[in-house]
Amino acid sequence: MSPVGLSCYSRWLSRFKTIYSQSTVVSFSSTATTTAPPNENETPLSRPAPPPIRVALTESAGRGVFATRRIGAGDTIHSAKPLVSHPSLAAINTVCYFCLKKIQTFSGSQRQGVSLCCEKCKESSKVFYDVEKRADWLDFDDYCRTEGMKYPLLVKRLACMVISGAAQANIVDILQPASLTQEMILKMEEGFCLLQCAFSKANIRKEHTSFLTKQWYTAVLARIRINAFRIDLAGGVYEDLLSLAAASVEAESAVGNAIYMLPSFYNHDCDPNTHIIWIENADAKLKALHDIEEGSSLLLLEELWLTLLLAPQNHTKGILNS
Structure with a gap:
């Protein structure tokens, strides 16, 4: 260095x-704004303030x-809540498949080998899991594991959300993309083919996957590469x-x-x-x-x-x- x-x-x-050596406990509160109609019993002082940014x-x-x-x-x-999240393949059996909360015991809801920590996450996961569970992801996951790739998993989840109608195909277009070399684009093609093949074998109707082009896959992955956070x-x-x-x-x-x-x-x-x-x-x-x-x-x-x-x-x- x-x-x-x-x-x-x-x-x-x-x-x-210096800042965090104090003994006081830091409390966390959401500063997100809401679009819901104001409650008649709610005062202006009790409403969450917009972020100071x-x-x-x-x-x-x-x-x-x-x-x-x-x-x-x-x-x-x-x-901030994530637009899209996905557990790492190494942690997939120890965290909630939706919110990524660590699961100490498998007392929560389980779906074909994945675990949800509560009924709320089980309900929320329907935005992608009802589509995802129809396909066989063995080859796609093996590709990610072998190549040491994590971001294609986020693309897979986003694609399932788009197919289910829970998200727009252009939801991440506003984010800054990474610059990709031709070599990187060629390496992405295998992941795209495996993703497309998984949906095709699951007999998901083509009109529902019309957005899933090589250009879409590459563009989304380019944005995820530069904007994703490790949890x-x-x-x-x-x-x-x-x-x-x-x-x-x-x-x-x-x-x-x-x-x-x-x-x-x-x-x-x-x-x-x-x-x-x-x-x-x-x-x-x-x-x-x-x-x-x-x-x-x-x-x-x-x-x-x-x-x-x-x-x-x-x-x-x-x-x-x-």
Whole structure:
């Protein structure tokens, strides 16, 4: 790592320890707005406030997220539910197939080898699972496992959601795409063919899969590659977010991947002012690492930098080559 990178890490680590070494418990609350009609017994003060942020174009990094007022250190900026999520193949038997919450016992609802943690997740999973269970995914999953790929699983789930009518085929078009080389595109073709073949063998009507072209698959995967978050569960409310991050990496608590709308607009920096965490499931919480002044750009730490910072030294080379 370069001296500049080490300097950035040092500043970030010091700030992380200073802000979250206090003994107070951080409480989490949703700041999402609602479109439901106001309750006649609800007062303006009891309604959730909109997030103190706006999305705007930056001078050099495309879209970004900016504070619309001063945000205090440790404040929850907003929460976000995933547009699409999927457990990792390694964790598929130990987490909820919908929300990615860890399942200690298999007392929840089970469907053909996958587990749902509660009736709510069982009902919610119908947006993709009623379509997914009709197909044989053995070859597709083997392809992802053999090639070490995780993002095609998100494309599969999104495709099932589109077929079921729960999502529009262009739902992720607003997200920034990654630049793909011809070699990368050629490598994606195998996954596309396996996905298309699975639906075809399941006798899903062609009018329901007309969106599923090679161009659609490649475009979606290009956006997922640059916007997906690896889900590391904290397993409880942590007072120290540095301990939270360290525990996530050391316990190999990554349970899956997800894409979000608003968090995808955040830019990344080696000296961030914002942190994203997952307490029990794929619902993300974004918190301020330190005081953020009105008009400031909100910045997240690059996932790879966090992994390098916290990973054991003998694993660093493998991380860089992955």
